[in-house]
Amino acid sequence: MEEQDKILHEVTSKEYEFGFSSDFDMDTIPKGLNEDVIRVISAKKEEPEFMLNFRLEAFRKWQKMTMPDWAYLKIPPIDFQEIIYYAAPKKKPQYESLDEIDPDLLETFNKLGIPLEEQKILSGVAVDAVIDSVSVKTTFKETLAEKGIIFCSFSEAVKEHPDLIQKYLGMSVPVTDNFFAALNSAVFSDGSFCYIPKGVKCPMELSTYFRINASGTGQFERTLIIADDDSQVSYLEGCTAPMRDENQLHAAVVEIIALDRANVKYSTVQNWYPGDKNGKGGVYNFVTKRGICRGESSKISWTQVETGSAVTWKYPSCILMGDNSVGEFNSVALTNNYQQADTGTKMIHIGKNTKSTIISKGISAGKSDNAYRGLVKVMPGASNARNFSQCDSLLLGSNCGAHTFPYIEVANKSSIIEHEATTSKIGEDQIFYCNQRGISTEDAIGMIVNGYAKEVLNKLPMEFAVEAQKLLQISLEGSVG
């Protein structure tokens, strides 16, 4: 034990060189991955046996898998043994009020523009703030509890609602789904859990702020949202990461299960550190997000604004199992400098009269590559399935790339599937028009890009829409001229 503590101490006392990072105590384990590490993670989190088995099964499957190479991405080889798979704030006393929270931590939040106090009072948004995987503070829990809504950290849910976890975990993203989902299933540290009971309409937007914090620590989030019959929820996820000069790995899994007539809206603003102008550093973002419309007339809608990460590999999907179920995907993906994104969605039509809509707006600038990849699959039994997909790409500058790879597989004659994609650039006449009216070129491009992305931004909840607009503008800085 002493030996281990020593290693722990060495690892945790590392100083950060770049960006701002909170230096509160971290509880980490040695880097590398094997069954013992998984047992340690599970033991540290005091998990019941079924969780340990779930992890071990995933790990054994993962060992047999190889990293996928079909994406239009250039990724240097990742050494999965060089990563620390568990990091949590070491001291975890119970807080009654914000005053008791580590001032360093509060400071970090403030730098990120997430004043917990203000949000608590003003916006009515319950924030489950996650720092390196373990929930530190959950607000508004009581308000939600009154309605019977469970909104807590994943590890808490494992302890308090093991029946729900056991029933639904891995339902929409099975452990064997893909390389990164299997990795996440084996080592996930924490995340959010949300259960909306029958007939309940969630009175507020639920949101979680993720933040990568410990050096060399991959973050493996796991989110599970269950919407029972006739319920409704809107969930917001926002990401920011501090400056860091080495690539960090992020492999999250989000699962949504919508039962009869449930309606789930999941919005994301992703702004992990994209690396510097020369393509140095930045987060590797490999995310598996999937919702399953199990019940009839259920609806899952994904909205995402992706501006960060050096590499994005992300395909929020909907499995439309219930009859009359609806899937939506709205995305704005912006890449600048040396960023690479391969993102899109999958819509699997299984039930009758299922409908899906895909709106994807890609913006590439600098020397970046931005790819849309999507699958629309209609099974033989999915009569009257309907899909509309639109993928537009906007190119800013002659050194970037915009790519589209849609897959359409239809095995039903009564379905109607439409897909269209266009690629264009901002017209010189548009810029000239703005210049003439005293708007600088940079502002003009910002305006035009925001207009171009408006169709998607409008789908975001109010607070996010404002943030996202600013984000697009900031991300494009320096891409003109």
Next chain:
Amino acid sequence: MTQTRINKKAVSEKYSELYKEKRSLLDEGSSPLLNRMRDVSMKRFEQVGVPGFKNEDYKYTNLERVFGKEYRHVLAYETVDVDLNEVFQCDVPQLDTYTVLLINGWYYARNLQLEGLPEGVVAGSLKQISNEQPELLENYLNRQAALSNDPLVALNTAFAKDGFFLYVPEGVKLEKPIQVINLTRGQEATFSTQRNLIITGAKTEAKVIFCDHTLSSIDCLGNNVTEVFVGDGAVVDVYTIQNQNNKSNSVNSSFFKVGEKSNLLSGVACLHGGLIRNNLVVSLDGEHSEAGVFGMSFTDKRQHVDNFTNILHNKANCLSNQLYKNVLDEDSVGAFTGRIHVARDAQKTNAFQRNNNVLLTDTAKMNTKPQLIIDADDVKCSHGATVGQIDLDALFYMRARGINENDARMMLMNAFAHEVVQEIRVEALRDRIDELVEKRLKGELAKCHSCDIN
């Protein structure tokens, strides 16, 4: 899982063994130009093997099954016991063409002399011409195919001995189209390897029509490669009409290298066939060129048609236009993969692509994969893909005017296909294909009747 892997290996090894066994026969009588490419190509084939589902480019077409069957390989010319010139008469009315016949991938020895070809034009057997006038081919043969990663193209290069060759010197305009009729005939399952090469010089005009037919109802597999070089300022049309039996399988890879200010039209009509896979690569290697790439297919029973296109915009100021339409009936499966790749600095590119499909039954399946890879900013590119049925509003409109449902459907389908047919620049051929399409849609035997001899 492991079983398919073993199979895959066995399938590919079968061809390696055949190659080793027939090595000297392959060289026999062939030009050194062809022979010197064999070993390298075979190695390239062996590296990948026969593509299976796991190969992204062959995701929707299972070739392992087809290549795994036992075939008789036609590695030397076989004399034919009947006069094909009499047996086969293309019945396209008013279609006045220079006609050549190929049998199982080989140039038919008793082809009638091509009369009236302009001076300098060389048309005939690849085998013969590569032996007699190698200087014509030297700078062209395998120049495009060698760049391909496709293992089946490499397999063709390793085994190819004959095919059709055409050379049109600078400034020459062919007034009549050249019709190349590829016949498959035999008593047992046949594997043929055909290699075609078409070279057109600057400012030329040429139209070539390939007609694929089977004369016997046997299992057959053709692995064919066609390389076309379109000179600067040339106008070249290449049409392929596939009308084969239900047991036939063919993989056709065509490469087009297009020079400056030239115009290329490629049209493929799959009217009938068992399994058809068409690979088409167009490299726009000169500025201000245009390429029109069109295709359609009508499938029923358990037929399978897979069209794969890759348009490479390597130079600025080019235009490409792709339109593929498929009508799928019964248990047939269709696939389309269309790629537009705009290279860096290929500015002012206009590239368009459309794929429309109609499914007539719940057991038919359509997979489509349109792709855009764009590395230049001043471009206009778009693609669209639809899968659906015929427009019910239009159907209602016609029925309201006293047209019965069957006729109305037929008219709408005809109109659906006509959009592709109308692109054909040979009038007689256009009318004929319209007619064949109509027959096909009515369920009548849509083969040219001269193919009905068996």
